Amino acid sequence: MRQAVMYAPGDVRVEQRDKPTLQHPTDAIIKVSAACVCGSDLWPYRGIQKVDEPTPMGHEYVGIVEEVGTEVTTIRPGQFVVGSFMASDNTCEICLDGYQSRCIHVEPVGAGGAQAEYLRVPLADGTLVATPSLPDEDLIPSLLAASDVLGTGWFGAVAAEVGPGKTVVVVGDGAVGLLAVLAAKQLGAERIIAMSRHADRQKLALEYGATDIVTERGDEGVAKIKEMTGGYGAHSVIEAVGTQESMMQAIRCTRPGGHVGYVGVAHEVELPGLELFFAEVHLLGGPAPVRRFLPELIDLILRREIDPGKVFDLELSLDDAAQGYTAMDERRAVKALLRP
Ligand SMILES: [Zn+2]
Numbered sequence: 001m002r003q004a005v006m007y008a009p010g011d012v013r014v015e016q017r018d019k020p021t022l023q024h025p026t027d028a029i030i031k032v033s034a035a036c037v038c039g040s041d042l043w044p045y046r047g048i049q050k051v052d053e054p055t056p057m058g059h060e061y062v063g064i065v066e067e068v069g070t071e072v073t074t075i076r077p078g079q080f081v082v083g084s085f086m087a088s089d090n091t092c093e094i095c096l097d098g099y100q101s102r103c104i105h106v107e108p109v110g111a112g113g114a115q116a117e118y119l120r121v122p123l124a125d126g127t128l129v130a131t132p133s134l135p136d137e138d139l140i141p142s143l144l145a146a147s148d149v150l151g152t153g154w155f156g157a158v159a160a161e162v163g164p165g166k167t168v169v170v171v172g173d174g175a176v177g178l179l180a181v182l183a184a185k186q187l188g189a190e191r192i193i194a195m196s197r198h199a200d201r202q203k204l205a206l207e208y209g210a211t212d213i214v215t216e217r218g219d220e221g222v223a224k225i226k227e228m229t230g231g232y233g234a235h236s237v238i239e240a241v242g243t244q245e246s247m248m249q250a251i252r253c254t255r256p257g258g259h260v261g262y263v264g265v266a267h268e269v270e271l272p273g274l275e276l277f278f279a280e281v282h283l284l285g286g287p288a289p290v291r292r293f294l295p296e297l298i299d300l301i302l303r304r305e306i307d308p309g310k311v312f313d314l315e316l317s318l319d320d321a322a323q324g325y326t327a328m329d330e331r332r333a334v335k336a337l338l339r340p
Helices: 039-045 137-146 149-159 175-186 199-207 218-228 244-253 273-279 290-302 318-329
Strands: 002-008 011-016 028-036 061-068 080-083 118-121 128-130 167-171 191-195 212-214 234-239 254-262 282-285 314-317 336-339
Touching: 002 039, 002 318, 011 318, 028 080, 028 137, 039 318, 061 118, 061 137, 080 137, 080 290, 128 290, 137 149, 137 290, 149 175, 149 234, 149 254, 149 282, 149 290, 167 175, 167 244, 175 191, 175 199, 175 234, 191 199, 191 218, 199 212, 212 218, 218 244, 234 244, 244 254, 244 273, 314 318, 318 336
Parallel strands: 167 191, 167 234, 191 212, 234 254, 254 282, 314 336
Antiparallel strands: 002 011, 028 061, 028 118, 028 336, 061 080, 080 128
């Protein structure tokens, strides 16, 4: 089969590799309908994260089940499925508490690389959610978004305790930040302030429900948020970048007693203890337990109440995966969808 493999920073190739096979009786093999390039794939692409050996890429996927192991009971061949980027049993105590991304049996689905024609999904019964029937073709980008970026933005909003009457700030205007705006709107936020400096992304943020745009960042951005909130800061702040600057911006935009949901993968972020002590804010973040939200998100998409697929502003054949990385790296695209 064809698969995208990263050899080194800036070097992604699509090559012939062995099709995955069932390794455990709880596995499923799916034929990938669509995959995509994640903002987190850009960390190794930019050389910020090491690439030690040729690495199969991609952890976001939707597809048709081709084969299941002998212990898989709920997922069947022929079903269209959406799954999280983290495989989980969905039965342990952590899963039952809604933190499937930290299941005691967790496995990264992306280890096999979803930017490929086929993918092995571990713990298929716990990880995958099947749609009631084959979805309309035009819904595939939105269902694909549910497998990571939408689920992650949604978790950011839930972790930040977004709700009716709340003022929400979203730090980061990548696909996750934009979908955090969508989530905040769905969860009933009164005011949603998107921090963005890119005109095309501001436009989508407004379409998704942002009420205000702030272009300042760092200390100036924090001052602007304070000014807009009567000096208080926001109730709920979603951090969707993962840098020292974005994390501090998020914490400083939050009022005492408020909540920060941080979902940007942290890279060399160190929090100053004394400032954190006196900030007196709630912090919850981590790899999003997408599985918790999948049934609800899939339902909203199938009923066409949300359109998260709009974050894909570039669609390519899997063979052209390298172009997707380049376009996202150069910020010519928010997110690239790949069709095997
Ligand atoms: Zn579990």
